[in-house]
Amino acid sequence: MDFIKVDDAACKRDGMCADVCPTGCIELDAEGLPRQTKGAMCIACGHCVAVCPHEALGNSNLDAAGMLPLPESLPDAASVRGLMLSRRSVRVYKDTPVPAATLAGLLDTARHAPTAVNTQNVAYAACADPAKTREAARLCIEWLRGAGVYPHMVAAWDKGRDAALRGAPAIVVAHCPADYAWGETDCVIAVSYLELFAAASGLGTCWAGLLTRAAQASADLARLLAIPEGSVARAALMIGYPKYRYRAVPSRRAAKVTWL
Ligand SMILES: Cc1cc2nc3c(=O)[nH]c(=O)nc-3n(C[C@H](O)[C@H](O)[C@H](O)COP(=O)(O)O)c2cc1C
Missing domain, CATH: 3.30.70.20 (Alpha-Beta Plaits)
Incomplete structure (x- = not known):
């Protein structure tokens, strides 16, 4: 038909x-x-x-x-560049939880990110509960402790400092079926969309590479994050309200480009 x-x-x-x-x-x-x-x-x-x-x-x-109507107006290039350059990895958060509805709004934007062959295979673990987020941080540290790596992070945790998730009140972890070839790419693009929209919404985020790695390796953490059997965490963010404002954009190396 x-x-x-x-x-x-x-x-x-x-x-x-x-x-x-x-x-x-x-x-x-x-x-x-x-x-x-x-x-x-x-x-x-x-x-x-x-x-x-x-x-x-x-x-x-x-x-x-x-189907959604197109927005009536779009930000100009200078505004978009301003957003992209002013986004920072935020590692110090206010003690304010992020409402679940706010997280849901970020995810609702991230779902419009491109995916290979429009597969839309990206799924998320989203946590707006600071206590559960802290439990995820603890499981990251326990994984580090067991693997014998980054002992300084384990020592910091034992002294009451969360070097894994920086005391962020919320997290998002993007995951995909393990056998999906574009899983990592699709998850990273989706989380990049989410991160920029979060910055535009007054939230701070930081890529949580340790959380991604730990969720791949620790069955306890994968269970806490409700990552289904056969799926793999590919990208993760800490999310919260930033405690500090940056006054400048840090310098970066010039783009390495070969013009053809
Ligand atoms: C894939 C990836 C993983 C990262 N993992 C961590 C992490 O586990 N902890 C952390 O504090 N920052 C992490 N970062 C943040 C980088 O350190 C940060 O992007 C870099 O220092 C540049 O700072 P900026 O994001 O403010 O431009 C990660 C970034 C990326 C792209």
């Missing part, structure tokens, strides 16, 4: 839907009307529907209710 439905009367035969389709699902017939290609392999990216200015095309592989 065809998943592409065209309203022939509304269609202006501009071929935009066929042009933007990444997999060649749509071809134009002799009259210039879009028709589903035989053996079409749709990845449900939604481009065909979203690009049509005449709303002449439907695709039953998509959740029509999930």
Whole structure:
């Protein structure tokens, strides 16, 4: 059965839907009307529907209710660059919990990040409970203790300092099925989206490489994070309200570019 439905009367035969389709699902017939290609392999990216200015095309592989209107205005390049440059790895947080609804808002934005072949295979462990986040930090440290690595972090924990998650009140861990080849890439892109939106929302974040590694290696931590059997943690963030404001953007090395 065809998943592409065209309203022939509304269609202006501009071929935009066929042009933007990444997999060649749509071809134009002799009259210039879009028709589903035989053996079409749709990845449900939604481009065909979203690009049509005449709303002449439907695709039953998509959740029509999930289509969103475009924002009325977009930030200019200078504002986006300002956001990107002012985002910092925040390691000192206020004692204020992050509401679960706020975390949910970040995740709702991250789900719009690109994924390879639009697989949307990224799943998340999200924790807005400071006590559970602290338990995740403890399990990171216990993993370090058992593995005999980073003894300074273990010693700091034993003295009451959380060098693993820096006392952040919340965490997000992105995970994917272990056998999904683009898992790490998709998770990292999604968490990058989340991090930038968090910064724009007044939150501070820090990539939690140790949490990612520990969640891969410690069954106790994977259980706490409810990472399903067969899935692997690929990216993680500490999240909270920053205690300090930075007055400058730190210097970075020039981009290493070979111009061809
Ligand atoms: C993959 C990755 C893992 C990281 N893991 C940690 C971590 O476990 N703990 C930490 O304090 N910072 C961690 N960071 C933060 C980096 O140290 C930080 O990005 C870098 O020093 C640059 O600072 P900036 O993010 O403020 O530009 C990590 C960053 C990345 C990209």
